[in-house]
Amino acid sequence: MYSLDDYSSVNLKTKRIMAGTVLFRVYSEEYHQTLGVDAAWYFGKTKDNRFDDPKQEYGVLYCGTSKEPTILETLDHSRFIAKIIDKTQKITFVTDKDLVMRNMAAIVLLDNLRLVDFTGTGYAINDVSFDISNCPRSEAQKYSRKIYENPHGYDGIIYHPRTCPKFESIVLFENRIKKPDLIWDGNLNEDMREECIDILFDHGIGYIPNND
Structure with a gap:
């Protein structure tokens, strides 16, 4: 079993994503207004x-390699809990505002990716015996830092997202690959509201059309 420090030096198991693959990215409409189309390729440093x-x-x-994990992982942080019928029954939902505030981009890779793989059965691949998608965020960040420092030069991490573990999400490290081509960009509310609502409903998340 590797120690945390080992991740900055050992040869880790990887999953390859080939050039030409389309990836989906959800990001803040605020970034879009500031950076334009370059917002789709913005690398954050917030620790959030x-x-x-x-x-x-x-x-x-x-x-992500599909729309579902990018939408669900992003909107998960904005969910509200509303009481309905009685004090014990609850529903999870998002509002118009949650969709208006976010854009989605489809990008096509120009480079092959080598991603440290945390998608193995039981999360044991690469000697992580715990669920890195559900551990404290501060713990997962330590692994990210060590993998980034690894001299094998990995491009990022691939893992099962907490909100929809049957899918795969991708983390890319800054300055490791060429900027991909942007093939589509749109607002979640204006350009793909119905598709977003369908994805949310499929995962037990409701939608209300206003903030009242």
Whole structure:
């Protein structure tokens, strides 16, 4: 079993994503207004997300090979709990505002990716015996930092997201691959509201059309 420090030096098991693969990315509409189409390739350093750099020195970008994990992982942080019928029955939902505030981009890779693989059965691949998708965020960030420092030069991490573990989410490290081509960009509310609502409903999340 590897120690945490081992992750900065050992040859880790990887999953390859080939050039030409389309990835999906959800990001803030605020970034879109500031950076335009470059917002789709923005690497954050906030420490607010699971695999962010704890030292805030390198940026990370979160994306997926399908739309579902990118939408669910992003909107999960904005969920509200509303009481309905009685004090014991609850429903989880998002609002118009949650969709208006976010855009989705489809990007196509120009490079092959080598991603440290945390998608193994029981999360044991690469000698992690715990669920890295559900452990404390500060713990996952330590692993991100060590993997980034590894001299084998991995491009990022692939893992099962907490909100929809049958899918795969990807973390990309800043300055490791060429900027991909942008093939589509749109607002979740204006351009793909119905599709978003269907995805949310399929995963037990409700939607209300206003903030009242």
